[in-house]
Amino acid sequence: MSRLDIKNGLVEMAHGSGGRASAALIDGLFTRHLDNALLRQGDDATLFEVSAGRMVISTDAHVVSPLFFPGGDIGSLSVHGTINDVAMSGAKPLYLSASFILEEGFSLAELEKIVISMAEASRLAGVPVVTGDTKVVESGKGDGVFISTTGIGVLAEGIRVSGDRAEAGDAIIVSGYIGDHGIAILSSRQGLEFDTQIQSDSAALHGLVADMVQAVPDIHCLRDPTRGGLATTLNELCKQSGVGMRIHETDISVRAEVKGACELLGLDPLYIANEGKLACICPKASAAKLISVMQAHPLGREAAVIGEVVADESRLVVMQTTFGGQRVVDWLAGEQLPRIC
Amino acid sequence: MSRLDIKNGLVEMAHGSGGRASAALIDGLFTRHLDNALLRQGDDATLFEVSAGRMVISTDAHVVSPLFFPGGDIGSLSVHGTINDVAMSGAKPLYLSASFILEEGFSLAELEKIVISMAEASRLAGVPVVTGDTKVVESGKGDGVFISTTGIGVLAEGIRVSGDRAEAGDAIIVSGYIGDHGIAILSSRQGLEFDTQIQSDSAALHGLVADMVQAVPDIHCLRDPTRGGLATTLNELCKQSGVGMRIHETDISVRAEVKGACELLGLDPLYIANEGKLACICPKASAAKLISVMQAHPLGREAAVIGEVVADESRLVVMQTTFGGQRVVDWLAGEQLPRIC
Numbered sequence: 001m002s003r004l005d006i007k008n009g010l011v012e013m014a015h016g017s018g019g020r021a022s023a024a025l026i027d028g029l030f031t032r033h034l035d036n037a038l039l040r041q042g043d044d045a046t047l048f049e050v051s052a053g054r055m056v057i058s059t060d061a062h063v064v065s066p067l068f069f070p071g072g073d074i075g076s077l078s079v080h081g082t083i084n085d086v087a088m089s090g091a092k093p094l095y096l097s098a099s100f101i102l103e104e105g106f107s108l109a110e111l112e113k114i115v116i117s118m119a120e121a122s123r124l125a126g127v128p129v130v131t132g133d134t135k136v137v138e139s140g141k142g143d144g145v146f147i148s149t150t151g152i153g154v155l156a157e158g159i160r161v162s163g164d165r166a167e168a169g170d171a172i173i174v175s176g177y178i179g180d181h182g183i184a185i186l187s188s189r190q191g192l193e194f195d196t197q198i199q200s201d202s203a204a205l206h207g208l209v210a211d212m213v214q215a216v217p218d219i220h221c222l223r224d225p226t227r228g229g230l231a232t233t234l235n236e237l238c239k240q241s242g243v244g245m246r247i248h249e250t251d252i253s254v255r256a257e258v259k260g261a262c263e264l265l266g267l268d269p270l271y272i273a274n275e276g277k278l279a280c281i282c283p284k285a286s287a288a289k290l291i292s293v294m295q296a297h298p299l300g301r302e303a304a305v306i307g308e309v310v311a312d313e314s315r316l317v318v319m320q321t322t323f324g325g326q327r328v329v330d331w332l333a334g335e336q337l338p339r340i341c
Numbered sequence: 342m343s344r345l346d347i348k349n350g351l352v353e354m355a356h357g358s359g360g361r362a363s364a365a366l367i368d369g370l371f372t373r374h375l376d377n378a379l380l381r382q383g384d385d386a387t388l389f390e391v392s393a394g395r396m397v398i399s400t401d402a403h404v405v406s407p408l409f410f411p412g413g414d415i416g417s418l419s420v421h422g423t424i425n426d427v428a429m430s431g432a433k434p435l436y437l438s439a440s441f442i443l444e445e446g447f448s449l450a451e452l453e454k455i456v457i458s459m460a461e462a463s464r465l466a467g468v469p470v471v472t473g474d475t476k477v478v479e480s481g482k483g484d485g486v487f488i489s490t491t492g493i494g495v496l497a498e499g500i501r502v503s504g505d506r507a508e509a510g511d512a513i514i515v516s517g518y519i520g521d522h523g524i525a526i527l528s529s530r531q532g533l534e535f536d537t538q539i540q541s542d543s544a545a546l547h548g549l550v551a552d553m554v555q556a557v558p559d560i561h562c563l564r565d566p567t568r569g570g571l572a573t574t575l576n577e578l579c580k581q582s583g584v585g586m587r588i589h590e591t592d593i594s595v596r597a598e599v600k601g602a603c604e605l606l607g608l609d610p611l612y613i614a615n616e617g618k619l620a621c622i623c624p625k626a627s628a629a630k631l632i633s634v635m636q637a638h639p640l641g642r643e644a645a646v647i648g649e650v651v652a653d654e655s656r657l658v659v660m661q662t663t664f665g666g667q668r669v670v671d672w673l674a675g676e677q678l679p680r681i682c
Binding site: 012013014016017018019020021022023041042043044045046047048049050051052053054055056057058059060061062063085086088089091095097098099100101130131132133134135136137138140141142143146148150151152153155162163164223224226227228232236240271273331332333334335336338339341 | 353354355357358359360361362363364382383384385386387388389390391392393394395396397398399400401402403404426427429430432436438439440441442471472473474475476477478479481482483484487489491492493494496503504505564565567568569573577581612614672673674675676677679680682
């Protein structure tokens with residue numbers, strides 16, 4: 001096999017050829033860092049055993065810019081993002097696949113950093129990357145690295161979490177501070193640098209979800225408020241379930257730095273992406289139990305009830321503002337923050 | 342939801358926002374054409390039932406250029422490519438996920454053509470796209486459309502197809518004419534137009550594979566010779582199994598037009614990508630049975646034994662040429678045909 005000069009080398013078109021250079025890149029970089037027994041099978045498809053039951057599948061393309069940001073990078077994000085989408089069905093994520101689209105001329109050293117970060121996130125989460133693919137596009141036809149990950153998981157009996165299950169009277173819970181990821185990305189963009197120490201909240205939430213569904217198997221909805229932020233997620237759930245929501249601004253946690261950055265930039269934290277937070281809809285009677293379970297988990301320490309589901313044919317999310325007024329919290333219209341994930 | 346003007350509209354950054362415009366794109370274009378009961382669940386992860394047993398997962402990024410070519414487009418290719426990777430384990434493909442990376446400014450009408458082609462390929466194959474994701478990158482940071490698909494499938498008991506199972510004495514079978522896909526792509530590239538009617542062989546091979554494993558459950562290896570062509574695929578199998586191969590040029594089917602184009606362009610058909618062919622390694626005693634089963638299938642009509650596996654510590658593929666000589670058929674080095682799939 002041709003040798004891979006990771007320290008000084010660049011991605012070349014030949015790395016996507018399927019020939020000798022591709023094999024060198026896969027062996028020397030991807031397989032080396034992501035190594036696990038299933039990936040080591042070395043065929044185009046990876047074989048695994050399952051028990052009878054219900055499974056889930058979810059996929060996400062990751063095009064975040066910049067590739068490295070405070071609190072993470074595209075590698076860890078592509079692991080967390082898909083684990084979370086699987087977890088939001090109440091399932092236990094089992095395996096990930098990863099497909100890379102690399103731009104010719106991208107630094108192999110940077111690529112290795114991304115793959116190492118991916119491997120660490122995957123190991124920490126206990127969800128291995130078991131199969132993958134790499135393609136290379138000409139310089140100017142991509143943007144460094146894009147990563148699409150797909151996750152599969154298994155769903156325990158008795159759990160039926162879905163966006164169409166919100167009912168009037170249900171409690172709306174959010175697991176913590178909102179807006180950190182989006183502001184962390186913005187703070188690292190060229191020309192938009194401002195003085196904040198905000199880190200992305202990028203994290204795998206399947207451990208938190210496992211505790212939650214164990215405590216309250218009848219959770220109605222779970223969703224991670226990524227693109228479009230909490231506002232869009234709540235509107236999606238209203239649309240799917242045919243209900244409205246009433247939320248309370250004072251109960252929604254936003255860090256002072258995030259508030260400040262949003263004021264400076266004319267943004268609303270409700271529309272800013274999160275990558276380590278979840279919204280949960282549950283029967284009102286289970287809310288207190290769920291909050292205490294969530295607060296006992298490192299990723300749910302600031303969990304709080306932020307409102308309630310109501311009967312509303314217009315399917316509106318209405319917020320009681322801090323100043324005593326009410327306003328409709330609509331879907332995100334247009335594009336506030338491109339390429340946030 | 343905002344209205345989607347498919348006829349005249351272009352992909353906008355807002356279509357990747359996760360907000361109202363994203364929802365309009367998903368409802369009006371993706372879900373509409375790819376529609377099926379599982380996709381209709383409408384959550385970020387899709388739920389399905391499985392029996393106990395062995396499953397496989399495979400993923401592929403598709404960056405083919407141009408997006409439309411004789412005999413297919415990136416939509417059908419992204420369905421066939423991943424179905425084939427799943428099928429090459431001997432498994433029955435069940436479901437696909439699809440993640441799209443769109444370039445700002447790409448025509449929605451062209452995107453619809455691609456999605457319709459994807460939907461048709463998926464319906465014809467009986468393998469639905471059950472979950473997906475769409476991201477948008479700025480104009481000049483992508484190249485129209487990239488599609489990553491992931492497939493999962495189930496593997497019947499008793500089947501153990503893997504690249505490391507080739508044994509000295511085994512027969513090497515190829516399912517038909519090689520080189521069609523690569524030459525079809527080349528023929529449609531700007532500046533490389535030449536007079537050929539070659540169509541891509543892009544096709545889903547799981548039906549052919551199902552017939553093959555039913556007839557001969559002890560097939561040792563299956564692999565689709567895509568990037569890097571048949572030469573690279575055979576070398577991969579030699580490396581994985583620790584064997585050598587002897588192949589016979591006269592037994593390898595290459596269309597006259599493909600031969601002609603290769604001569605004109607200085608290419609070797611053995612290194613040209615295929616998207617609807619497979620190489621199979623099986624016990625010599627089963628070869629005749631397998632050939633007759635393959636020839637009875639529309640996608641295996643020209644199936645032939647092209648050589649045999651030999652003990653060879655150097656793991657070389659050696660070809661007996663038409664003119665009576667011998668030459669080593671090495672791995673593809675460098676990049677002959679970028680962005681072929």
